[in-house]
Amino acid sequence: MGSSSYIYPSLLFTLFCTISFPCSVLSGPISYNSINPNFTASYLQFIDNSGVFLASKNNSFQARITNAKPESESYYVVVTHVSSNTIIWSANRNTPISKSSKLRFTNTGLVLYNDTEHPIWSTPQNLSTLSSLQLHESGNLVLIDSENNTVWESFDFPIDVMVVGQKLKIGKSLVSSLSDEDLSEGGYKLVVGNDDAMLQWNEMNYWKLSMERNSYINTNFPVEYMVMNSTGVYLLGQNGEQVVIRITLHNSNDLLANSSDFRIMKIDHNGVLSVVKIGASDGSSNQEFKGPIDNCRIPFICKKLGVCTNGGLCQCASSFRVDQKSNNGDCVPVDSSLALSGSCNETSLLSNATKIKYLNLRNDLDYFSNEFTEPLTRDVNISVCENMCSMNCSCLGIFYSQNSGSCYMIRNSLGSMFIKSSSQRDANRLGFVKMLIVGNTNGDDPNYKNTDFPILALVLLPLSGVVLIAVVAILIYLGKKRRNKKWGKSTKSKLGHDSKFSSFSDEEIEFVSIPGLPVRFAYEELEAATEFFKNQIGSGGFGIVYKGTLKDGTDIAVKKITCLGSQGKKEFLTEIAVIGKIHHINLVRLKGFCAHKGQRYLVYEYMNRGSLERTLFRGDSVLEWKERYEIALGTARGLAYLHTGCEHKIIHCDVKPENILLHDRSHVKMSDFGLSKLLSPEESGLFTTLRGTRGYLAPEWLMSSMISDKIDVYSYGMVLLEIIRGKKNSSTSPSPQSQSDISGSNSLSSSGESEQNRLVYFPLLALEMHEERRYLDLVDPRLMGQVRFEDAEKLVRVALCCVHEDPSLRPSMSNVVGMLEGGMPLCEPRIESLQFLRFYGRRFTEESTLGQNNEQQNHELVMYRQQQQTSMNTSEYNSFSYLSSQQVSGPR
Template identity: 65%
Template sequence: MGSSATIAWSPCLLTSSFNPRITIIFLFCVLFPSALSGQVSSSISQNFTATYYDYIDTTGGFLASRDRSFQARIINPIPENRSFYLVVVHVSSGAIIWCANRNTPISESSEFQFSQDGMTLFNDQKKPIWSTPRNLAPVTSLQLLESGNLVMLDGANKTVWASFDFPTDVIVAGQRLKVGGSLVASQDGDLAEGMYSFVVGYDDAMLQWNGMNYWELSMSANRNANWAVEYMVMNYTGVYLMGKNGTQVVISIALHSSDDVVDDPSAFRIMKLDYTGAISVSKFSSGGSSKQEFETPNDSCRIPFTCGKLGYCANGGRCQCAPGFHSDPKTNSDPRTNNQICVPTDGSLALPGPCNGSQPNITNIKYSQLGVSVDYFSNDFSNPVLLYVNLTDCMNLCSGNCSCLGFFYSQGSGSCYVIKNQIGSMITKSSSPTNKDRLGYIKTIVVGTPTIGVVESKKSDFPVLAAILLPSSGVMAIAVIAFLIWLRRRRIKRRWSKSINSKLGRGNSLSAEEEMDFVSIPGLPVRFGYEELVIATEGFKTQIGSGGFGIVYKGTLEDGADVAVKKITCLGSQGRREFLTEIAVIGNIHYVNLVRLKGFCAHGGQKFLVYEYMNRGSLDGTLFRGERVMEWKERYEIALGTARGLAYLHTGCEHKIIHCDVKPENILLHDKSHVKISDFGLSKLLSPEESNLFTTLRGTRGYLAPEWLTSSAISDKTDVYSYGMVLLEIIRGKKNSSPETRSANSGTDSNRGNSQSSPSSVESGQRPIYFPLFALDMHDEGRYMELADPRLMDRVAREEVEKLVRIALCCVQEEPNLRPSMVNVVRMLEGVMPLGEPRIESLNFLRFYGRRFTEESRLGEDNEQNQPRLYRQPTGTNTSSSYNSLSYMSSQEVSGPR
């Protein structure tokens, strides 16, 4: 088949002078161009077509990098399968570093085409089975860079698409794997996607099996800082997780020790996720030798499917069936294990089949108990689905859910860990004291006559049968006494629980259907029992805060950890499952500048969220009412930490989250100036009828962006506006709208140049100011020191104040599209991006705010209390500005997108 590729070297081009031999070659090229179609090019132009047959003499290669280190090829890794793939190969080592169609192989006669629309692979029926995105700009050439990156370029030689942005199971030196990016292992002997993945997160990189973590990179590396991770990169010295715009190493793995010889500059390195589930770094030297420089996990037993389903991995990788199971000679051997497929030892039992949508018959369910030394790989990386429950509760929960295949129960903490959908290999229990009493139970189905040794789903907590069969009457008497003591304690506990419930208005327990939601919704944080929260808070005794979403109480858990328990009061008729779905999203957000949700409690119609406790309280208490003056450095760190938290919500989460209520009350402080944002994502918990009340909630006045009051869409720029208002308060040390008098003759008049200033205030020589407007006036005049908290005296420099003032004014501009993103706010604060210049015309609306504030201040304290809490449209005006009543907003506008 013909080809119109641009050939890097061709005898057809050697025609500078007459030579009979060259003339013959030239005529041969003109008459038979396809004879040279099998040569490897350094660049390919549009309308290029190729098959494996065309380039079989060059091992399937049709495109090479400048120095021929890499080739783009059509290859067949397993000849007997006749499955072909478009790949990029490192020539000297033969390592495949990228594959286009790993899940959709083609045949040797299938076509590869490159056109202005990009790359496309066709099957034998001429149907496209893989292509680059079709919404790209028109491309003109395809090139393979010396780094191994396959790129498509437009007419201006700008990269339109790059293979480095779509890694498969390998990255090479210099290639970045961004946060959220992943490597997916191939199958054994094939290029198709396997069951293991390696994912870069915001605080670590994780190895996963079917979405469950089984190893974290920090367990084999050094943590250098607590910045949020932005990407992973590898060079000849090590593997690095980078943060702070690529300037800070968060986690590092050294590939050289101090006594290593000088590295071969021509050596080639890859980081690969192997089909076995281990990730490693290998070096290929120019002489042809190879060396593995790093591999994790070191213990193969930590890899979830090392011994197959219900295999037990011990003694450095030796496989056997888990206790209560044996290899069945009637079944085919599992190729991933050294023994047969594991089945229950009790022949009357069988493992559950796949879920078919019907509810399981719990009367046919029994549980096989695993040995005391057996644990499961995911238990140390996941939260229990239930806390402070007994074994029967955990058992009933699993029995009522078809996707539950087993569970581990810790008697000491009453924790229940569920195994869902698939079962991997079992491991030997570690020496950690937190899991020493954790026992495993595997769900089985009765298919014959039961035999002894299996735990029934409804089994009694006390072994009565064992007591009856004891040969000694003395021992039997002791057992009877023990039973009576146990029974008495159980009755006392029930009476105590009933007393607590009646005092606190506890409703009925959740139904079996409701309990199933807690397992069927993935990603839920720890579920606390209602009694546990009652005890932790001493009956909700100590209130430490309140806000639009509920009241917050301080509590102390049984392990001594302090927590903040928020009782949600704004949910109304919202469904339980909707609540749990939102909590699953919020609970999986972990970032250094966001308050971590430790767990929740859904008890009847009551909902509680359990947060980590921040011992310094909220910013408003510390900044506005604190006993000591907050120094400028701490204020700056709070401003930066808050900006980072909002930037993460807007761009770092899988689902964008708009906070909708950024204010000092929702910025919490801990020791060493740690700052964290709370109440993020809770706007999605509002029911439709309560959405309309959201903006009238206590404490929101002064932070509402103008678009809240119009039909404009609510976006992440709404949070930017609120952040700007908070930043001004951080600068001043007081609320923006709190009264403050300044002399009209002091040159600090907030309404300088405003002909509509209040006559009475001018005559008196004193007037209240609206600080954002005052900041705008001082910015116009370059008098930034007038804006700093006067309590700081001379402990802050002018340029430091100017920096925050300019950023704040950029954030509070009326047009949302003129406000910077929170990512750019962080960059400006960190000094890696020039400061923006606020547009005065987009800030003139502050003069309206200022006039309104002045009018309200003149009405006095008593009259102010009788006014609505939100900005009101001035009497006698007929404007359609941002101050229309909030009562006309839709619930969708208030709740906002996630």
């Protein structure tokens, strides 16, 4: 293959095959070690070879398109170890394909397509010109450029397995699969940290490499990566020259006999990390290492609140029984009037629960995370610990140390329990599970905590009398007066950073007394995290957003409030006091705040994919229909929670793609809702200030009319139309041939364009296509062939119902969620309440025509307003007046 006399005929033959038989280029025979560009593979093309299209030089490893089990219809592009049939890498573990899906290798990279020819996975497409795809004897799949450099390798993107010669770098992880049949990411992972390697479940540690008895530990150097060979498992630093932690394998003393054996490190779907040796001659397997050794240390081995004994036998804790309804192995309270407290995102039970009760676990039980976390607080009594849990929606239970008064909190997820040993760090911890009282119960039960009763009263009432209260009030008044005087002097003298509060003004001191505040960050901490506010990632009406990284490695988004105005302090207090208490999977979480020298900062969780606006309108790749649907549903759930799931009704007032943020795995969260008007459940007052963004503003903003949560529904409908189309509603694009006339606007097409190429306002086009039931004509053309008719119909009809001119005809966001989920029938758009879109459409066409002058535009607006006012006397719905083209919520 290296001679020039062979290369040119080979290229001619390949070109001939490409032209004559495009579906079978290089299909069939297995390539060894290397493949050249312009290669296509599918399972059907290589079915005779069991899907294998590339093998390493000695056939120790194979790249293939295969299913995890013979009976499965889910296929994956994988690299396997031949003798053990172990999958060591997969390109598409979370997105299986069919047997006809294609993998293509070109000189720009590898791309995997689904049946509709839509790319679902690829290597980076900005690589230098590639010359070959190679599979090494180590199992590493690599891309080689024209200068023989490795520019991409599968070893850098591990799944649940690591092999000899592979480096697992700091920050990287092995993530378990859901099962042997499903390669999708599960709940367990092995993470390499700065000084150790940890096993985690739901971000909580349950085992460390340094815990092994035969481990060698040297903490003088930070860890850079993990490797494995025939002698042991190593954490290395100093460019691989220093061993930080070493675990010696059981059979490493027989080095010569085992030098050719194959070893893998794998975290299985049950959360066990193991090193297994595969015999080179007979393919036999032998486990050389396991962590944790005790299966009862695995967080979810006995499901929720199960007690693990004797290495894996399970039973429910006292006062609990196996849940017969769900049949999933979880334990539930024996008392039917009690229910387990859900996480912050699970609010269905909270609405019916008025009290909290703590069930005491057996005294000999402990929880896996207690040994790996510091207590939330120390030197407190058990009532304080319970009260702290009651106030925290993420808290599901507590452990309390009788020796030190330490309070440990179980957050977000409940796992299994195990029987503690006398050698544990704190053998006197007592466990309590947080329960919601949802049925009738004895009001005299002393074990419940009423969440409506102020904690301050619990502390003060037993101690107080009329005289004592008076004395306390006087002392508080005098103390406050002295503090104010002291602060006035310190401000004038401009004290430095040695004074803890020297950088705050008098009004900022009030933040300290606001109940329910999240974490208060020091300005210096945010300054260091953002590298002096260098990395700006966004901006909006209320401030600039910077990306930062805290000392523990957590990425954050810091909003610097720059446009406070007369309502600045009120807006800021609303943001931190109210939104800090709100937790929902589809709402961006406020992690904390900072006030420094009159400047305010809000610290949010970081969403690594940015806004929907950037991804949908300016992204390099096309959002698939499934992901668009999940984004639409997640946004609807977030808004529904703001409207009906909170203690106070919150109207967002600025729903738009810029305020919809995306994270990994299509997680979608609403942002900036804390800057909206806050209403109590019974309040229905009026706004005095126009809020929102043109193009998404509901018509009622333009009248002195009552503003309700239906303005968010309207804005959501406009966003939903943009999700369907993949472009702004007001952007120009040719429309499909329609049988109907766009309100007589044909004559207004710009520059004499044909009917097919006229400029249209997309919401109006959606109305017309709905009337003709041509829903697929509205879908993003880049998704052609991927969307079913009924799926397109669902989103279009929901969107049109949301943008009804009459607010009373718009569905609630809860009903929108029900329609998208399929639990409610689809609404039917009311054409009479969508006629205003024809005016908007005409205005858009006029404004796109250079010859239309302002006087003529204003005349049209006046005529339309008069028509609308006249029709109000005969119409069954309210029609709103429109003030000017600068105020309408329509296009531009």
